Amino acid sequence: MKARLLTFFICCTALSLGAQSYDTAFGMRLGTDWGLTVKQRIFDKTTLEAILQTSLQREEALVTLLGTQHMPFITKRLNIYGGGGLHKGWDSGPTNTEGSPYEDPFGLTLIGGIELSLGKLNLTYDIKPAINLIGGERTVYTQTGISLRYVILKRNWLKKKQRKRRRQKEGINWRFWEN
Template sequence: MKQSVLAAFLLAPLLLVSQSYDAALGIRVGTEWGATAQLRLPQIHKNFVLEGIVLSSLNEDEGTLTLLGKQHQPLLSRRLNLFYGAGVHAGWSNEIDGETGNPFDGPKGITGIVGMEATFARVNVSYDFKPALNVVGGESVLDTHTAVSVRYVIGKRYSIWNRDKEKEIRKRRRAKDRERRREERDRAGKRWFQVWKSGN
């Protein structure tokens, strides 16, 4: 029995596909509930994802709309993703301030996120921690949320972004990086092999 459990644990990551989609839609359930949509943007990075989240509180009459930019990093031979990122949020609230008797202003501020994600076939599952700093509005300055998201992959990798075009984007990006480094060396007055030479 123990051997079977160990084998399943070791082989499970091999059945998963890391960041193998371009777009996915689904639901998010945790301290809040709502909908989530993700779109990979290879123009920024091959594993950069834009996520939009619409949430409603389970315990209060309020909700938020959040837009996040997330960087995915493969784990376990690219079979599992760690992701992190940040973005902005804006919301609405019908909760009453006990001191003033007026509704709270809708929260607006900055949101962070960190979590893990796995995709099997067309099912994408993730767990995350999402702190939100309310710059204005809201019942509190800091809200923290955790949730499990289950999404259906509506666009597999390269179904939206063409593989050859994506390679061309990465090629142009590398060329720009080389040109930028060359210009920096020229301004410093040294060749690429003169790493010991001072820039002054």
């Protein structure tokens, strides 16, 4: 019974916390494919991520733009997330059986993973299936990766709380032009 209550309390607390402790983070993605990644928070629990990657298994480069929704898990620094977006690739591989080159891949990408932010470091592990609607060597690629990013702009929680407290003490300053 106590374990159930504790689990319920943790879940309720996790849902009430704000997600992501950063605004902008940039770094490397290593895994099935490797490359560069930049993540930008656009709303309280929503980010846009751009990934430029190449593969060790295929001869192609890929640019992916993803929108992700973050859900805090226990704390604002530990999130699970999911989302999707589009990818566009450039295939420089060998020709196929008909003798013509492969078409450059274009399609949909899904992503799901877990994210941890500690200080100025952001670490994620995710699964990122890509579905080629046009071109590519295969129709579906399943990619996994670990991204290590440096937080360029950190979300300023303390200043926001201080401003809120000051407004509550002073009330609303309707004559802002007099300051």
